[in-house]
Amino acid sequence: MSRAYNFSAGPAALPEPVLEQARDELLEWKGERASVMEVSHRGKAFVAMAEESEADLRTLLAVPDDYAVLFLQGGATQQFAQIPLNIATPGQAADYLVTGAWGQKAVSEAKPYVNARIAASTEEGRFTDVPDADSWSVDPAAAYLHYTPNETIHGVEFHALPDSGDVPLVGDFSSTILSRPVDVSKFGIIYAGAQKNIGPSGLVLMVIRRELMERSGQARAKILNFAAQAKEGSMLNTPPTLSWYLAGLVFKWLREQGGLEAMAKRNQAKADLLYAAIDNSGGFYRNPVAPRARSWMNVPFTLKDAALDSAFLKESEAAGLLALKGHRAVGGMRASIYNAMPIEGVKALVDFMADFARRNG
Ligand SMILES: Cc1ncc(COP(=O)(O)O)c(C=O)c1O
Structure with a gap:
């Protein structure tokens, strides 16, 4: 064995006990006489695993009952578009705090759907700080305020929650989810690509205030509709079963760590x-x-x-x-x-x- 310390930004290192457990049950999972990748996502064993993973995640993040947890696909990048499609009307103002390359990308991917406004940016200082709250120009009628709590490339993290007033706060937590407690009740949406702190790539975790899913949003296919996904337990189509299972093991590992x-x-x-x-x-x-x-x-x-x-x-x-x-x-x-x-x-x-x-x- 020559496993090394892996400092990759993502896909990133997974906890070794998780990989060991996955190895041990790779050929036969939960008495199914097949691997987790080879059984129906609608079967009892997989559905039980999915429910348990959600329950563990809810415990870890202390997710209030008025929030849904979704297990989605398409990477965090798809959410840059899918979020405006679901919670903003066409051309509505949507505000962004931009503190690095991922925030910039979130703005450019939202532009076909909303009037994406940069409420504050630290680009002038080459993305080496977070903007002071008194410098933001947030539109009180904006559909949401989006920010990137941790900019993976520039290494810039908000150590305090932005106050978005009555505008729902949306956070791209891809590279900081589960690294510390967070007050979910302050957010409209928390989302994260899995491949850093959750599990392998292929999965996106979303915690969304249920009331936001009642917004009409914009014309979109059912597969892009958060409310439809929530109604079907994130199984409108075949989910990334292996990634979901591994995420579930990571949640258990995190609980065991305290x-x-x-x-x-x-x-x-x-x-x-x-x-x-x-x-x-x-x-x-x-x-x-x-x-x-x-x-x-x-x-x-x-x-x-x-x-x-x-x-x-x-x-x-x-x-x-x-x-x-x-x-x-x-x-x-x-x-x-x-x-x-x-x-x-x-x-x-x-x-x-x-x-x-x-x-x-
Ligand atoms: C903060 C942040 N947002 C979004 C992404 C894009 O994620 P994905 O590759 O899952 O689309 C990344 C990827 O590294 C990221 O670090």
């Missing part, structure tokens, strides 16, 4: 360790993000000389530290330290970084 309070403590400790290593490197490593907005999940950093990048990547990979190459929009390195990354992995990374700096400083 839930989201415990994960928040661990995640903060991991992030503190890594940022301290960067900040105390005498300028060898740098993270450009304002301390108040530094992500607990995705930590981009540059080396003092980009000519050292390829050696850093080659040597880190040889040391069992995978996928540290930064996104091309930001350059340098990026360490994604989601729930499944143990503190030992971050310790191994900071030790490697200190050693590399000593040898190349």
Whole structure:
């Protein structure tokens, strides 16, 4: 076995006990004499698993009863379009706080359907901070206010909930869902692609205030209709059964870890360790993000000389530290330290970084 510490931004590392359980029951699942991928999604065993996964998720996130939980497809990207289609009328104003590349994409994908307004953007500062609330221009008649609680590429995270007043708040939680507790009642919609903190790709988790599903929205096929999905238990068509099953195992693992309070403590400790290593490197490593907005999940950093990048990547990979190459929009390195990354992995990374700096400083 040569499994390494995997710092990939997504698809990302999964908890090892989850992979082990999946391996153990891959050929025969729950006495079905077939694998979970080979049985009907309408059969008793799968439906029971789906219900249990929703119940576990509701416990983890303390989801109030007036919210539905949906297990959708199409990635978070599809939601950039599907959300306006469901909760805004054609051309209605919809507001966006843009703090990085994913927020920008959410705006551009919504434009065919709504008057997507940028209520605030930190682009001028190269996406290294969150905007102060007094700088936002939110339209009280907007269908919703959309933001990205954690920008995966720029490593910028909101550490406080934006106050959207009476406008429903919509959060793209793709890279921070389940990393800490969140007050669901403050949101209209929370959604997240699965492939970082939930499970494998192919699944999108959505928590939506039921009342929003009563909005008429816009002309759309039934498969894109949240209310229709909710009515059918997210099984209007064949769901990604393997991804759903693995997400269910991850929810159980999170509960065994002590839930989201415990994960928040661990995640903060991991992030503190890594940022301290960067900040105390005498300028060898740098993270450009304002301390108040530094992500607990995705930590981009540059080396003092980009000519050292390829050696850093080659040597880190040889040391069992995978996928540290930064996104091309930001350059340098990026360490994604989601729930499944143990503190030992971050310790191994900071030790490697200190050693590399000593040898190349
Ligand atoms: C914050 C955020 N939103 C959206 C996406 C797009 O997700 P998907 O590939 O599931 O469409 C990503 C992917 O990395 C992301 O990090």
